[in-house]
Amino acid sequence: MSAAPDRGWPLWRRQVAVLARQEVGRSLISRRSLAPYLLIAMPVGIALIRALFMSESQRASVGHTTTELAQIFHFFILRFIVFFAVAQVFVRLVRGEILERSFHYHLLVPVRREVLAVGKYLGGLATAAAILGIGVTATVLLAYSPHGAAGLDHLLSRRGLTELGAYLAVTVLASAAYGALFLLAGLFFRNPMVPAVLFLGWEIATPFLPGLLKLLSVVHYLGSLEPVPVSQGPFALIAQPVPPLIAVLALLAIAAALVAVAARAMRRLEITYSTE
Amino acid sequence: MSAPTISVVDLSKFYGEVLGVNRVTVEIPPGLTGLVGPNGSGKSTLMHLLCGLLRPSRGSISVLGVPPDRPEELFRLLGYCTQYDSFPAGATAIGFLVHTLTLHGFDRAAAERRAHEVVERVGLADAARRRIAGYSKGMRQRIKLAQAICHEPRVLVLDEPLNGLDPMGRAEMIDLFKGLAREGRHVIVSSHILNELDLISDGVIMIHGGSVVAEGSIRAVRGEITTQPLQVLVRCDRPQTVAAHAFSLDHVVEARIVDGGAGLLLRTTDASRFFPDLGRIILSTGVEVETVTPADENVHAVYDYLIGDGGGVR
Numbered sequence: 001m002s003a004a005p006d007r008g009w010p011l012w013r014r015q016v017a018v019l020a021r022q023e024v025g026r027s028l029i030s031r032r033s034l035a036p037y038l039l040i041a042m043p044v045g046i047a048l049i050r051a052l053f054m055s056e057s058q059r060a061s062v063g064h065t066t067t068e069l070a071q072i073f074h075f076f077i078l079r080f081i082v083f084f085a086v087a088q089v090f091v092r093l094v095r096g097e098i099l100e101r102s103f104h105y106h107l108l109v110p111v112r113r114e115v116l117a118v119g120k121y122l123g124g125l126a127t128a129a130a131i132l133g134i135g136v137t138a139t140v141l142l143a144y145s146p147h148g149a150a151g152l153d154h155l156l157s158r159r160g161l162t163e164l165g166a167y168l169a170v171t172v173l174a175s176a177a178y179g180a181l182f183l184l185a186g187l188f189f190r191n192p193m194v195p196a197v198l199f200l201g202w203e204i205a206t207p208f209l210p211g212l213l214k215l216l217s218v219v220h221y222l223g224s225l226e227p228v229p230v231s232q233g234p235f236a237l238i239a240q241p242v243p244p245l246i247a248v249l250a251l252l253a254i255a256a257a258l259v260a261v262a263a264r265a266m267r268r269l270e271i272t273y274s275t276e
Numbered sequence: 277m278s279a280p281t282i283s284v285v286d287l288s289k290f291y292g293e294v295l296g297v298n299r300v301t302v303e304i305p306p307g308l309t310g311l312v313g314p315n316g317s318g319k320s321t322l323m324h325l326l327c328g329l330l331r332p333s334r335g336s337i338s339v340l341g342v343p344p345d346r347p348e349e350l351f352r353l354l355g356y357c358t359q360y361d362s363f364p365a366g367a368t369a370i371g372f373l374v375h376t377l378t379l380h381g382f383d384r385a386a387a388e389r390r391a392h393e394v395v396e397r398v399g400l401a402d403a404a405r406r407r408i409a410g411y412s413k414g415m416r417q418r419i420k421l422a423q424a425i426c427h428e429p430r431v432l433v434l435d436e437p438l439n440g441l442d443p444m445g446r447a448e449m450i451d452l453f454k455g456l457a458r459e460g461r462h463v464i465v466s467s468h469i470l471n472e473l474d475l476i477s478d479g480v481i482m483i484h485g486g487s488v489v490a491e492g493s494i495r496a497v498r499g500e501i502t503t504q505p506l507q508v509l510v511r512c513d514r515p516q517t518v519a520a521h522a523f524s525l526d527h528v529v530e531a532r533i534v535d536g537g538a539g540l541l542l543r544t545t546d547a548s549r550f551f552p553d554l555g556r557i558i559l560s561t562g563v564e565v566e567t568v569t570p571a572d573e574n575v576h577a578v579y580d581y582l583i584g585d586g587g588g589v590r
Contacts, residue, residue, distance in 0.1 A: 003292065011381050014378070018379055026364070026366065030365070100364075102362050105364065108376075109376055109379040109380060110379070113349045115348075173488045272291070
């Protein structure tokens with residue numbers, strides 16, 4: 001038998017990289033990513049139509065676009081587009097391959113199941129972040145495009161770049177937290193979209209929940225990181241915003257905890273395709 | 277110290293209330309072992325359990341000292357060719373093998389070199405860069421084998437590996453298995469093509485209804501089946517003469533001319549007395565004997581006696 005060159009951490013790191021790279025290679029440009037691309041094309045399309053048909057008076061106000069963009073991002077992109085696009089990417093990581101009856105190949109190699117879970121998760125995260133990041137960037141650029149030089153000045157200003165950076169960071173963190181949740185759902189549920197819709201309901205209800213329950217929601221932390229505050233409506237229960245650093249750490253902790261549970265579930269995973 | 281083996285102790289697997297395998301205890305030595313049983317008997321379940329794709333409900337497994345719940349160690353020793361005829365979407369043979377080998381720890385260049393060697397070995401070199409989705413059933417079977425052997429495992433578990441192969445392909449693969457077994461590896465093969473298993477197996481495990489009904493060499497297993505008379509085929513120049521004398525023996529229960537008069541099939545209830553008695557008949561009659569061979573010391577007959585309809589050679 002030939003000895004493999006690495007063992008322990010160096011091998012695990014390499015295996016995580018191989019698994020993540022494979023996932024990105026398979027997902028980024030393939031039919032299986034059609035749904036996330038179509039989803040993120042929606043806000044891009046809306047931003048394009050808005051740019052084409054914006055009235056002259058609105059073209060004069062960059063501030064108006066900043067406010068509108070914040071609302072589009074929060075209520076449409078984050079709540080629905082990112083949520084369902086991430087669901088599409090991460091549910092396929094395990095459940096999709098079980099349905100294709102090809103998941104067992106991941107279990108026939110000398111890879112710890114925990115390494116498999118982390119590699120797949122990071123591959124899904126890179127895929128989701130790339131697809132959604134490009135879409136969010138395009139949406140922001142198109143949103144400011146009708147303003148001509150003033151829009152460009154805003155985008156290239158410290159404030160504009162911070163705004164774009166914050167939207168991208170929120171998108172990536174949302175992908176990280178929701179992705180971990182959907183990876184886990186894919187391990188436990190034959191149809192993970194059922195728990196996904198239930199969780200979406202919880203997320204939508206977050207503004208109306210008391211402060212303590214808001215802490216159990218992902219969107220509560222994401223909202224604290226958005227660059228422009230958005231009104232949650234007259235019936236929302238106002239809570240203290242979470243400091244950005246705490247919000248980031250909380251989101252990363254949620255993601256890490258869910259991936260850890262997924263890794264544990266992966267250890268107990270059995271291949272019984274006939275029952276799927 | 278004895279050589280490490282594959283050891284299964286009191287192994288059971290239940291799918292809810294459905295029995296997969298029940299209290300299986302076997303020791304599998306190096307060499308080629310045939311896993312025989314009808315559909316649904318538990319062969320694939322046993323193989324899945326050996327490879328950690330299923331977790332036992334009870335009992336334990338050790339593959340050369342490694343339990344199947346440690347895949348990071350197990351799959352350095354073991355390669356598994358499953359019966360599932362599916363592959364990662366869009367994969368080419370080389371891409372599939374390189375990915376597998378990089379997960380084994382090989383760097384890209386070494387993985388590519390080895391992947392090319394393995395596709396050559398399973399006879400797929402010409403189609404190595406084509407997508408597996410466009411392969412014939414036989415080609416897919418070969419690439420599954422390539423995936424199982426690419427890291428040169430000491431233990432090979434092959435679930436119906438001859439399915440879909442044409443006769444030439446089957447012969448090539450059987451040669452490959454025999455070669456691997458000769459190198460001292462454990463090669464466990466399940467197949468419903470009993471004649472081929474008979475040709476290559478050093479031993480068999482017969483499984484029925486989730487339980488092992490026999491294990492060991494074909495001869496030993498046959499020897500333990502005392503309820504079925506032993507069948508012996510005698511090829512000689514005067515089978516009628518031998519038949520006439522054999523009928524006088526109290527342990528011979530049947531003597532039948534077969535092969536258009538070229539052979540005599542004898543059935544005896546006492547193998548220990550039969551062969552000396554047959555020797556005396558041959559000496560006393562001066563019959564010219566070409567061969568004397570047991571006619572039911574094969575997987576097919578043993579399978580029939582233990583699991584099938586008990587027919588043996590007819």
